Amino acid sequence: MTRRFAERAACPLSSSWRDGEPGKEAGGGDANGSFALAALALCGLAARGLGWRPHEFWAATPAELATALGLPSPGAVQPGLDRETLQRLMEHDHER
Structure with a gap:
């Protein structure tokens, strides 16, 4: 990911992620980039679909x-x- 893309996404991520190291967190840990990828995708979805600004996204709970x-x-x-109910409904519908 390029710095330009991360800045255009308007969602704050760790500086190491913006610098193109998706597997490294700012503190040096390795989170496989899964949180950063999910956060970026959800932040973009909230921005486009809900009109949320980044601070509104980060202030919201998952619920x-x-x-x-x-x-x-x-x-x-x-x-x-369940299978029995589906079978019974199919038999009932077939009898019509």
Whole structure:
């Protein structure tokens, strides 16, 4: 990643990431760049989709971001059909 791209992204990342070392954190640790990549992607999504500025993105909790994006909370998702129910519905529909 180039410094120019990181600056255009308008999302603060560690200086080592902006300098093109995605596997190194500012403190010298190795985080495989996964946090930085995810943060950059989510920050861009929040900027484009929600109109959030960087400080609004970084101030939001993960739950607030998920809610703003319209993602269901883990407890709100209904379990899917089990095989027996699906089979029964298919048989019922086939009889029509």
